[in-house]
Amino acid sequence: MRKVVKEDMIQLRKMEQTDLPIFKKWLYTPHVARWYHDPLDWIDEVEEQDGEFCWIHHFIVEHEGQPIGFCQYYACKDSDELWEGYTELGGSYSIDYMIGESDCLRNGFGKMIVAELTNRIAHHPDAKRIVVQPEPENKASCGLLLSCGFVLDTEKEIYVKLLP
Structure with missing residues (x-):
């Protein structure tokens, strides 16, 4: 039987070294x-979140005070990713997320x-869109993005959500 979870039941807090x-x-x-290939790259990024990767906003997702997952967002212009032309448009952000438990x-x-990530990004004055590129085989993530209002740019295989 599936649990019923209310929308206010998660919290995102800044990820700490602990x-x-x-x-x-x-x-x-x-x-x-x-889906998270090269775990050592992810670990290095988080270990350097106050240094080389300070432009990425890393969070731990908590439910009822317990850590259940991880997420992050960043401005595409701060990364070296071109996002099939979306970076040069300006105002593009990207997200990553996982349920660990x-x-x-x-x-x-x-x-x-x-x-919650969309809400946080929308508070940035330059934010115009969020772009995400899960692997096409990751049906759960692709379906999740569609259910959250993202649209698949089929030519570029990138999910896009325009911000108001």
């Missing part, structure tokens, strides 16, 4: 490892995470 052990555990959990999958948390 969160590294659980983040590492999640990266090697099969349902995460399938397997018992929290398929409970609506992903939708809440994407909604």
Whole structure:
């Protein structure tokens, strides 16, 4: 039986170095490892979040005070990713997200995470759109993005959500 989860039941808090052990555990959990390739790159990025990767906003997702996942967002212009032309348009941001705890999958948390990231990005005065490129085989993530108002740019295989 699926749990009913209210929208206000998650919190995003800034990721701290003390969160590294659980983040590492999640990266090697099969349902995460399938999509988060090169875990050492992700670990390095988080370890350097106050240095080389200070332009990325890293968060731990909590439900009832317990860590259940990870998410982040960044302005595309700050990365070296071209995003098939979306970066040069200006105002493009991207997000990444994961539910680390397997018992929290398929409970609506992903939708809440994407909604909260969208809300935070929308507060940036230059934000015009969010672009995301999950692997096409990641049906759960692709479906989640569509349910959150993203549209697939089929030519570029990028999900896009325009911000008001």
